[in-house]
Amino acid sequence: MKTEATLIIINSSPFAGSSARTGIELMLTMAAFERPVNLLLKGEGIGHLLPLEISTLSLVTNEAKNLPKIKNHALNIVALPLYGIAEIYVDGQALNRTEQNILHLTKQNPALNQNHGELILTELDTQALKVFVQQHKEVLVF
Amino acid sequence: MYTFTLIIRAAPYASTSARTALGFANAVLASGNSINCLFFQDEGVLNAGSHSTPPQDEPNIPQAWATLISSYDIDAVVCVASALKHGIVDTIEANRYELKGSTMHPSFVIGGLGSLVDACSTAHRVLHFS
DSSP: OOEEEEEEEEOSOTTSSSHHHHHHHHHHHHHHTTOOEEEEEOGGGGGGGSOHHHHHHTTSOGGGTTSOOOOOTTHHHHTGGGGTOOEEEEEHHHHHHHHHHHHHHHSSOOTHHHHOTTSEEEEEOHHHHHHHHHTEEEEEEO | OOEEEEEEOSOTTTSSHHHHHHHHHHHHHHTTOEEEEEEEOGGGGGGGBSOOOOOTTSOOHHHHHHHHHHHHTOOEEEEHHHHHHTTOOOHHHHHHTTOSSOOBOTTOEEEOHHHHHHHHHHOSEEEEEO
């Protein structure tokens, strides 16, 4: 049976254009209107879970200092609990790749437990991901 | 009979996506179904521009949207944040920001995400062209 919730899939990086931001803004608006909505981060969309320190640092490198500032859209993810969204779904394969990269970068623990404390991250493997998407009547990809 | 909401996030000439959306919208209406909202967002707001003047042997996609919207009296909403960012303004916004004049075709209206959420809640299908 299909769920009435809209599934928003974020497949693009928070630093590559406005696509991901648009998806998250739509999700927040739906939540504000009390429309059921689920969020799935996959592919480059996993970048929204980067430690905030890393995602912010990447925007203020020496090369970028003379360019107009980029807003860190990954910060929007942190606001989800304020809109009543306690749980988000993540592509397990992409998450593992990102976690390895973060470990390589920081030599510390993965940041997922550091910066997204109130959010429950549900990891889906390839098969579960397929089933999860099929459960939704309405799927919008950003 | 089905009701559709279309979200158009593609610029008119950057890819074939906006043209595909236009073709789909025409097909929906020609087959007796309805569209409760065309929502233009991000670069898609450029489809609402009134100053597009392509070469004679190329299609005028913004004009084709305007004709479709007028013919079927469809709600065509342009996301306000995206519109302002891309220089698409109606007379009201032009006055508000002290700009020289409207750059948006009068068939479209400026609105917010609430309009989209409202349309989605009554549509049978929501399609997204990016």
